[in-house]
Amino acid sequence: MIIDQIVDQRYRLIKPINSSILGQTYLATDTHRPKSPQCLVREIRLSNFKKENREVILSLFQEKAEKIYRLSQHNGLLNLLAYSEENNNIYLVEDYIVGLSLNQELAIVKFLPEVEVIKILKDVLEILAFIHGHGETHGKITPANLIRRELDGKLVLINFWLERKITRILEENEELLISKNGSKNNSDSLLYIPLEESQKELDKNSDIYALGIIAIQALTGLSTQDLLKQKQTNKTLGLEIPWQNLQVCSLSLSNIIDKMVNTQGKQHYDSASEALTELKNIVIFTKKNILSKLETIITVPQEIDTPTPPPQLRNNTKIRLIAGLIVITIAGVAIAYFWHWQFIFKAQALYKQSRELAKQGEQQAAIANYTQALQLNPQNAAIYYQRGNSYYSQRAYEKAIKDYTAAITIKENYHTYYQRALTYYELGDNEKAITDLTQTLRIYPKYTQAYQKRGRIYDKIGDYKNAIQDYSQSIKLNPQHSDAYLHRGIARAAIGDQAGAISDYTQTIKLNPSNAQAYESRGIAQFEIADYQSAITDYDRVLELKPDYSDTYTKRCSAYLKLANYRAAIKDCHQAIEINSQDSLAYHNQCIAYLNLGKYQKAAENCSITIEMNPKNAEAYKNRGRVRSASGDLSGAIEDLNTTIKINPDNSFAYSDRGIIFLDIGNYHQAIEDFDQAIKINPSNAIAYYNRGIILSELQEIQAAIADLRQSANLFLEQGRTKNYQNSQNMLEKLLQ
Numbered sequence: 001m002i003i004d005q006i007v008d009q010r011y012r013l014i015k016p017i018n019s020s021i022l023g024q025t026y027l028a029t030d031t032h033r034p035k036s037p038q039c040l041v042r043e044i045r046l047s048n049f050k051k052e053n054r055e056v057i058l059s060l061f062q063e064k065a066e067k068i069y070r071l072s073q074h075n076g077l078l079n080l081l082a083y084s085e086e087n088n089n090i091y092l093v094e095d096y097i098v099g100l101s102l103n104q105e106l107a108i109v110k111f112l113p114e115v116e117v118i119k120i121l122k123d124v125l126e127i128l129a130f131i132h133g134h135g136e137t138h139g140k141i142t143p144a145n146l147i148r149r150e151l152d153g154k155l156v157l158i159n160f161w162l163e164r165k166i167t168r169i170l171e172e173n174e175e176l177l178i179s180k181n182g183s184k185n186n187s188d189s190l191l192y193i194p195l196e197e198s199q200k201e202l203d204k205n206s207d208i209y210a211l212g213i214i215a216i217q218a219l220t221g222l223s224t225q226d227l228l229k230q231k232q233t234n235k236t237l238g239l240e241i242p243w244q245n246l247q248v249c250s251l252s253l254s255n256i257i258d259k260m261v262n263t264q265g266k267q268h269y270d271s272a273s274e275a276l277t278e279l280k281n282i283v284i285f286t287k288k289n290i291l292s293k294l295e296t297i298i299t300v301p302q303e304i305d306t307p308t309p310p311p312q313l314r315n316n317t318k319i320r321l322i323a324g325l326i327v328i329t330i331a332g333v334a335i336a337y338f339w340h341w342q343f344i345f346k347a348q349a350l351y352k353q354s355r356e357l358a359k360q361g362e363q364q365a366a367i368a369n370y371t372q373a374l375q376l377n378p379q380n381a382a383i384y385y386q387r388g389n390s391y392y393s394q395r396a397y398e399k400a401i402k403d404y405t406a407a408i409t410i411k412e413n414y415h416t417y418y419q420r421a422l423t424y425y426e427l428g429d430n431e432k433a434i435t436d437l438t439q440t441l442r443i444y445p446k447y448t449q450a451y452q453k454r455g456r457i458y459d460k461i462g463d464y465k466n467a468i469q470d471y472s473q474s475i476k477l478n479p480q481h482s483d484a485y486l487h488r489g490i491a492r493a494a495i496g497d498q499a500g501a502i503s504d505y506t507q508t509i510k511l512n513p514s515n516a517q518a519y520e521s522r523g524i525a526q527f528e529i530a531d532y533q534s535a536i537t538d539y540d541r542v543l544e545l546k547p548d549y550s551d552t553y554t555k556r557c558s559a560y561l562k563l564a565n566y567r568a569a570i571k572d573c574h575q576a577i578e579i580n581s582q583d584s585l586a587y588h589n590q591c592i593a594y595l596n597l598g599k600y601q602k603a604a605e606n607c608s609i610t611i612e613m614n615p616k617n618a619e620a621y622k623n624r625g626r627v628r629s630a631s632g633d634l635s636g637a638i639e640d641l642n643t644t645i646k647i648n649p650d651n652s653f654a655y656s657d658r659g660i661i662f663l664d665i666g667n668y669h670q671a672i673e674d675f676d677q678a679i680k681i682n683p684s685n686a687i688a689y690y691n692r693g694i695i696l697s698e699l700q701e702i703q704a705a706i707a708d709l710r711q712s713a714n715l716f717l718e719q720g721r722t723k724n725y726q727n728s729q730n731m732l733e734k735l736l737q
Contacts, residue, residue, distance in 0.1 A: 006031070007091050008084040011041055022166060023048070023089070027096065030081070034461055035431065037096075039081060044090040044166070057166050061090050068092075068160075071134055075412065075442050076127035078158045097158070099150040102214070103143035111221030114249050120146075120218065121256075121279055123155045124211050128272035131160075132204045141210035142192050143217065151439075152408060191228050194263050208269055212260030219249055219257075252282040347377035355386060363390040381410040389419065397423050414443040418450055430457050448474045452484060459491055467491040482511035486518050489525075498525045516545040520552055523559075532559045550579035554586045557593075566593040584613040591623055600631040618648040625657060634661050652682035660691055668695050686715035690728055697735055706735055 005013050011028045018025040023045035029036040044061075046054045065083050072080035072094075079095040102120070106112075112120075124146065131138060138145075138160055145159045192210035217227060256278055262268045269275045354369035370387035377383065388403030404420035407413070421436035437454040440447055455470035471488035474481060489504030505522035508515055523538030539556040542549060553576035560569035570593045576586040588610040594603035607624035610617055625640030638661055644654040659674030672695055678688035693708030713728035 007041055007086070008082055008093065010082070011039060011091075011093055012036075013041060014038075028093070032463075032465065034434070034463055039096050040078075040094045042092040042094065044092075046088050046090065058085070058090070060166065061085070067134070067136075071131065071136065072160075073442055073445050074127065074130050075439075076123065076130070076155065076157055077160060078156060079442065097147045097149050097156050099148045099156075101144050102146040102148065102155070102218075105148065106143060106218060106221075112218040114219070114253060117215050117218045117249075118253065118279065118282065120155065121211065121215055122276065124157065124214075125208075125272045125276040125279065127155075127157050128204070128207050128211070129276060132207070132272055137204050138207050140189070140192075141207050141214070142189060143214055146214075151435075152412065154412070191224050204272065205268060208260050208272055208275060209263070212257050215257050216261070250282065256282070347373040347380065347383070350376070351380075351383055351386070354383075354390075358386065358390050358393075363393050366390045367394075379410055381407040381413065381416070384410070385413070385416050385419070388416075388423075392419065392423055392426075395426075397427050401427075412443065414440045414447060414450075417443065418447070418453075421450075421453065425453075425457060430461055433457055446477055448477045448481065448484075451477070452481075452487070455484075455487060455491070459487065459494075462494075464491045464495045468495075480511060482508045482515060482518075485511070486515065486521065489518075489521060493521070493525055493528070498529050501525045514545060516542045516549070519545070520549075520555070523552075523555060527555070527559055527562075530562075532562045535559045536563075548579055550576045550583055550586075553579070554583055554589065557586065557589045561589055561592055564596070566596050569593045582613065584610050584617070587613070588617070588620055588623070591620070591627070595623065595627050595630065598630075600627050603627045604631075616647055618644045618651055618654070621647065622651065622654050622657065625654075629657070629661055634665065637661055650681050652678045652685050652688070655681070656685055656688040656691070659688065663691055663695060668699065671695055684715055684719075686712045686719065686721070686724065689715065690724070690731075693728075693731065697731070702735055706732060709735070 007013065007028070010030060010032050012031055013026045013028050015027050016024045017027050017040075023043035026041045026043065028039050028041045030039050044057070046057060049057065061083075069080050069083065071077065078097065080092060081095065082091075082093040084091050084093075124141070128138070128141075138157065140159055141157075145157060147156045147158055148154070149156050192213050194206060194209050213227070217224070220227075256275065259269055260275060350369045350373035354366040354373065357363075357366035357369065367387055367390045370383055370390065373383050374380070374387070384403045384407035388400045388407065391397070391400035391403060400423045401420060404416050404423065407416045408420070417436045417440040421433045421440065424430075424433040424436060434454055434457055437450050437457075440450040441454075444450075451470045451474040455467045455474065458464070458467035458470060468488055468491045471484050471491065474484040475488070478484070485504045485508040489501040489508065492498075492504060493501035502522055502525045505518045505525065508518040509522070512518070519538045519541045523535040523542065526532070526535035526538060536556055536559045539552050539559065542552045543556075546552070553572045557569045557572035557576065560566070560572060570590055573586040573590045573593070576583050577590075580586075587606045591603045591606035591610060594600070594606060604624060604627045607620050607627060610620040611624070614620070621640045621644040625637040625644065628634075628640060629637035638658060641654050641658040641661075644651055645658075648654070655674045655678035659671045659678065662668075662671035662674060672692060675688040675692040675695075678685045679692075682688075689708045690712035693705045693712060696702075696705035696708060709728050709732045713725055713732065716722075716725035716728060
């Protein structure tokens with residue numbers, strides 16, 4: 001594969017970062033998204049394999065691709081962004097996860113405390129329960145395939161999908177497999193496979209077994225090679241690794257791990273969900289810090305020796321002392337337990353009070369109560385979330401983000417990601433807002449509001465293609481949502497798809513006949529395709545619904561100008577100015593209308609007002625120049641046209657207008673220069689060709705004059721300007737006589 005090559009017309013390969021028996025994995029960028037975020041492109045190189053295997057692999061890919069895409073939406077799996085077949089290769093495009101692998105973490109810290117191991121087991125079992133529930137297995141659960149996402153600290157399971165299944169197909173067909181990573185990784189991976197399974201297809205129990213081995217590795221701090229040496233083939237008690245004498249952990253956790261790695265049929269878990277249920281029970285006790293010492297495995301290396309009988313107590317003093325200590329211990333635990341729940345109940349009461357205060361608009365008082373509640377119960381995500389909402393209501397956006405982030409750290413929730421996205425949007429950080437909305441949709445893919453909001457942000461930054469995709473997904477989830485059609489129409493209009501935009505606006509109106517914005521937007525699209533009468537009809541409807549919309553009067557004025565209905569145009573623009581005296585376009589339109597009606601003084605007045613409002617309005621200077629020229633003020637006209645060209649040097653008609661004035665005063669040389677420049681800027685400027693032809697005929701350059709007049713006649717005909725076309729034809733006939 002060539003670096004910088006584009007895959008799927010979108011993903012640019014930057015560099016290879018890994019390789020396997022199937023092909024390369026590349027770091028890439030998504031060229032269709034803002035700032036081209038990084039992603040991974042996994043290549044399955046079909047040309048590496050025999051023809052019969054290529055066909056089987058391709059068939060497997062076609063069969064599994066859609067299911068893989070759906071499963072990848074789980075928050076604990078690497079998101080599959082796209083997949084394609086091209087150049088005799090299969091490509092899987094995935095999110096690029098920033099973070100360390102569990103393998104890298106263990107290399108740094110050697111071993112982890114029990115509470116961290118429980119959290120790892122819980123996170124991964126939840127992922128496995130999801131995968132297994134859809135009839136799939138991973139088959140390569142190893143520390144290297146678990147990445148701790150930097151964004152939220154959650155573990156993400158990678159290298160799922162097709163690799164294991166394709167490898168099995170190749171093995172069954174006796175095709176030689178040579179890993180580019182060498183044999184060490186292959187031997188290491190044997191640690192995570194039950195001995196009896198190493199020669200056959202792996203199932204869901206193999207995934208659970210591998211996770212149990214990872215837990216042992218994390219608790220003991222031993223390397224893969226050390227644990228492989230411990231692995232026994234005689235399977236005493238069904239366990240391949242006698243690990244309990246290597247580390248301290250609670251009896252409850254030890255029993256769960258033993259059951260995960262037990263290879264005897266009735267002694268292992270039947271499902272990841274079953275293991276998860278048992279694990280959750282000990283998580284509760286761990287959080288309350290009330291594990292009994294009697295439940296702890298003491299991990300002093302065992303020696304075989306003849307047991308010594310315990311000494312006999314000579315009196316009851318020790319018994320009474322021990323009993324007293326036990327009573328005190330139990331009482332202490334009970335008191336601690338009681339006070340713990342007292343704090344929880346008090347925090348809950350404060351939380352409810354805060355919610356009521358927030359509903360009444362007393363956000364500052366609500367924040368004070370939320371803060372007290374958090375002092376009592378600092379691990380309650382809901383309290384952080386609601387305090388964040390109160391900060392958001394007060395526009396204290398930085399504080400809101402801090403609270404939403406704290407809530408997410410404790411417990412992921414799509415509402416929290418969505419609300420944080422809105423906050424980032426208010427701060428103008430569109431990139432982070434999009435990231436949080438994407439996270440919202442990974443957790444809850446049917447959240448239409450998130451698609452809508454992300455579409456609006458894409459709209460704002462000019463990424464109309466992604467905006468249209470988001471609005472389309474929103475429509476797919478809720479076909480009755482009129483706003484989604486409206487905003488998709490606006491995005492389509494922005495890329496020039498006026499027909500698609502009109503279709504969407506029409507559907508919006510069908511769903512909501514009182515939506516004035518839909519009528520106005522459709523009117524604008526009709527205007528763009530030169531259907532001025534339809535545009536006027538839509539503007540009529542807008543003004544029925546919203547009689548004080550000054551912009552709509554101005555837009556209808558513009559449509560009347562195009563239809564040469566100058567009096568109707570003046571009436572509408574006058575009404576727009578009555579509502580909004582700062583509407584410069586309305587004044588400018590009136591200038592054009594009065595000019596065409598021959599009312600030069602009123603035309604000049606309106607153009608001058610436009611220029612006062614916006615001294616950089618080149619069109620206003622050009623039209624006032626035309627007014628001055630028509631009223632005989634040629635020097636004033638030239639002055640205005642000079643200003644037009646200074647503001648906008650690419651204004652072809654300013655050059656041709658000034659050229660006509662030079663023609664009228666007999667300055668042919670200057671006139672020809674202006675017409676030359678007008679044609680250079682705009683080769684479709686028929687007026688410039690016509691007047692240059694007139695000058696050339698006066699200068700007796702007949703052939704050049706004929707060429708210009710013919711070109712002007714052709715352009716006038718194409719543009720539908722029949723009167724001008726006839727003038728060109730008349731001049732040609734005179735020259736050809």
